[in-house]
Amino acid sequence: MSLPYALLGFLNYIPMAGYDLKKILNDSIKFFWSAQTSQIYRELKALEHEGYIVSEVKPGEKGPDKRIYSITESGISHLKNWISEVHTNENIRNEFMVWLLFSSQIDSGELYVEMKKKLKEYQKEYQSLKFVENRIRDYLQRFRKEGEDFYWKIVLKRGLYDVEAKIKWAEDIISSLELKKS
Amino acid sequence: MSLPYALLGFLNYIPMAGYDLKKILNDSIKFFWSAQTSQIYRELKALEHEGYIVSEVKPGEKGPDKRIYSITESGISHLKNWISEVHTNENIRNEFMVWLLFSSQIDSGELYVEMKKKLKEYQKEYQSLKFVENRIRDYLQRFRKEGEDFYWKIVLKRGLYDVEAKIKWAEDIISSLELKKS
DNA sequence: ACGACCATGTAACATGTTACATGATTAC
DNA sequence: GTAATCATGTAACATGTTACATGGTCGT
Structure with missing residues (x-):
């Protein structure tokens, strides 16, 4: 834990x-x-x-x-x-993917709507991470831990890369659903 | 659940x-x-x-x-x-990021080694996902669910994008640690 | 007046992990 | 002969979630 x-x-x-x-x-x-x-x-x-x-x-x-x-x-x-000790556990519990896997019964219109919502959510997450970047600078100054800057930065970078991947994915799915419709 | x-x-x-x-x-x-x-x-x-x-x-x-x-x-x-019902939960428990955040006390040489290991792990994951792609084709044929191909594909695509992001991140950190050294 | 935020907690329940037990078959 | 795979489980423990309780302050 x-x-x-x-x-x-x-x-x-x-x-x-x-x-x-x-x-x-x-x-x-x-x-x-x-x-x-x-x-x-x-x-x-x-x-x-x-x-x-x-x-x-x-x-x-x-x-x-x-x-x-x-x-x-x-x-x-x-x-x-x-x-x-090194702790390298990266655990994912992605209910959304399980749902998607079995979601063939719902219609593609509804899926389209959900993916649009998801894209917005991911974009918000992206914005939120950008804010975190600033807040962290404040925290580190307040706690006089400026030396730990590097570690915070790499963790944040990971957050950004992850969100970027999610955004790209959502955009891909959305455009493939648009192709399906037409 | x-x-x-x-x-x-x-x-x-x-x-x-x-x-x-x-x-x-x-x-x-x-x-x-x-x-x-x-x-x-x-x-x-x-x-x-x-x-x-x-x-x-x-x-x-x-x-x-x-x-x-x-x-x-x-x-x-x-x-x-x-x-x-739509299930959109995406839950992450990334112990590795928590550890990284507070890992300033370990030396950057050790961190470098760990990041190299991680990169290899991510690359293995990438290979593994590629295999999954084939296995799933088999499963769907065996179960006569070829129509559900689309849903499997989008889930797999997400897996691939996620891993690609992780690989890019690990490579970035590794090269920034190499710069630090020299 | 009303909702948002401050602040701490309890109880019950749901989910996930670890360690252990058993015993056959197959591959090298 | 020895490790890996097949196959099913129990028990104890650790962690995470949900619902609820309490009561003050601040902004509009």
């Missing part, structure tokens, strides 16, 4: 609350790893139980209280230990 | 055993949806419990007995019902 290590990785930048972690995940690697808030809170509890992080409740300046988590020495070495 | 529908989809082609289903998954959409045999057997049991499939044990001609599953009328309508 990567979630606990992603959380430790971010907490190693700076202490923060579960809510902030959820946001930073969304603002950065949600294309590669996403999690529900409920899962994040559960993981944080587990990590604290293991002694990898500690928490303290801070009264909210505006709004509710926050439970701020900080990484411990033990957490840092646990994280470093995980990083020192 | 897609697994039960993928199983129903294949059993809608022709009755077969859990072992065969595992093979056909590997030979076709493993790049988009994979499953352990233990999970397949569990799902089959559940599907039979729901009445979507029925099974019968056939003595193995050579080797062990086989439990052959066939889709029922109820199963067919369950599958068609699922297909009639």
